[in-house]
Amino acid sequence: MTTGKRLIILRHAKAEHGYVGTDHERELTDKGRKQAQKVGALLTEADCIPDHVICSTAVRTRQTLDLAMERMPRRPTVDYESAAYMAGIDTIFDLINVVDADIETLMVVGHNPTMAQLAAAFLEDEPLMSFPTASVALVNLEVDWLYAAPGIGTAQILT
Template sequence: MTKRLLVLRHAQAEPLIDGSDHERPLTPEGRDQARTAGAILASDGVLPDRVVCSTALRARQTLELVARAVPHSPAVDYERDLYGADVSAALELITRTDPDVETLLVVGHNPTLAQLVAAFMPDEPLDSFPTAGLAAIDLEVEWLYAAPGTGTVRMLT
């Protein structure tokens, strides 16, 4: 049985002027980007059973807007470790997914998510993974064994 990993970079956020990078909110354009990503998931029928989301405000706001566009509310795990994760740490979070989950959505940050998607595309360069970039990776293995080379990527945005 194929598992599907959805990878979503947070939508455009306000620049850091002062305060914490962790608490940067989405811009109005970012809100539109997030709604568009949700509409793409809903129209393609690519709906997550579970979500792993960074605790950063811009990631949480992206998820909130995406979730409004889909017909059901998946369970969400907010992971502070995803905020500063490298590819290896992100893959570790993915491999801990319950085996009953068919489709997992990961909402986080670049450069990690771009590098994660690129790792599953060894024969194609990933030119960019913009804000609200969305990719679907169809895995040929269970979550426990998810790693580069075990799935194929389809860019959704």
């Protein structure tokens, strides 16, 4: 049964290296800010605006999301999830599986290697060679969020 659900997978944009504070507090670089705005424009041009977002609580993911949303015609609802920071792919699927069935397009904003693993879980014919900062994958799901799992849907890399 095809439900028309879309999952957008977004790795945060370029962040500072050598930051004095904690990893959780790292901010975007100027390049990262531009990348995040381009992601918002890309999603708008592709008519792929999320209804809801699950975003890691790290500063760099929050900044990426905020800057991307500046370029979108409407703002989605957002859950900032501490569990998404340093999460493995199973934790991300746990978060996706409890999303309300009324949500048509969901975006997850997080970190590598998990975002790359999540995108790769839906690629059919080609291996994922890299998933650099500000990469976006779009997954068309064949099931409701409750049943989202690796291989249940197909992905394409947008950037």
